[in-house]
Amino acid sequence: MAEANVTVAQPGSQKEEPSEAWYRLTTEQTADKLGVDYRKGLSAAEVQSRQQKYGQNVLAGKKKESAFQAFLRQYQDFMQIILVGAAIINQLVTREWGTTLVLLGLTVFNAVMGLNQESKAEASLAALQKMMKNIARVRRDGQAIEVDASELVPGDIVLMEAGNRVPADGRLFVTATLEIEEAALTGESVASSKDTEAITRPDVPLGDRHCMGFMNTSVTRGRGEMIVTNTGMTT
Known part of the structure; x- marks a missing residue:
């Protein structure tokens, strides 16, 4: 059986960019900005603090009429x-x-x-x-656990594999033949192949941000790990 092609992002020396241009940052830069060790994940105390700051990872519904x-x-x-x-x-x-x-x-x-x-x-x-509640697998305090996707916060480390729904926006730092179906965002019928390399070009369309995962898209092949960059209404 052929060994899967696994890509793990390495530290880089690229110039730091604005926080919203996550696809232009290396894994190390992203982790530094979000204050997380991606090998261990966030601590329980830090997760609780960020949940109070950012709120739940849910999309607000339309305003209810009277x-x-x-x-x-x-x-x-x-x-x-x-x-x-x-x-x-x-x-x-x-x-x-x-x-x-x-x-x-x-x-x-x-x-x-x-x-x-x-x-x-x-x-x-x-x-x-x-x-149909979405369950996400994350690494916290060095342990892989399952949590409700609504509890995710920026800086969480999410572990994904084929069949999973991407629970938030994030910067990929591990990809193993990872492909994600993003038709709802890009209109492309073919799943997007993902890797971990930062993109130096500015203003890259969503469909070309191969080092990013986006909320509510679907993993169709392989596995990956990402640092959550945006949750809820900021995705």
């Missing part, structure tokens, strides 16, 4: 507009309050039914997301 706004939104439906229009025309032409109230009552019934269906769909989606 019940009144949700109710009014139901009237954007084409059928609702027709019914309201029919009620107005009926009242202006015939002045029959009974028919007008029936038509308006029907729009209220439709709105309530629509809200009920939306509520059930949101509850089902929330339950599904809870079942």
Whole structure:
């Protein structure tokens, strides 16, 4: 059986760049900026401190609308507009309050039914997301452990292999035939081959940042290790 081609980043002497250009930094520079020994990982105390500073590694959902706004939104439906229009025309032409109230009552019934269906769909989606909780394998205090991905902080050392979802943005420092599918970010249907070499060119597109891993992309082949650089809404 052929031995896997493993690339481990080595210390370099490149000029230090702004913190957001992680792909331009060597592994040593990245580790220094994030205050971590990538051979041991963060300590439990440091993780707790950074969780208080950076918060959870989750993407914020859209702002929840009020019940009144949700109710009014139901009237954007084409059928609702027709019914309201029919009620107005009926009242202006015939002045029959009974028919007008029936038509308006029907729009209220439709709105309530629509809200009920939306509520059930949101509850089902929330339950599904809870079942699909992302677990990340990290190195902390020199030990490899599994944690909820929402608990990751910048500086964490993440261990990945084929079948895993990348739990945060990070600078790769170990790659063994590592390939990551990044179609959602780059539009490329072919998985990206990864290595650990820093990129000296500025303004490199996401798809060409071969030394980086990005949140919610999927490892399709090989294994790798990375230093988390960004979490949550900063990814």
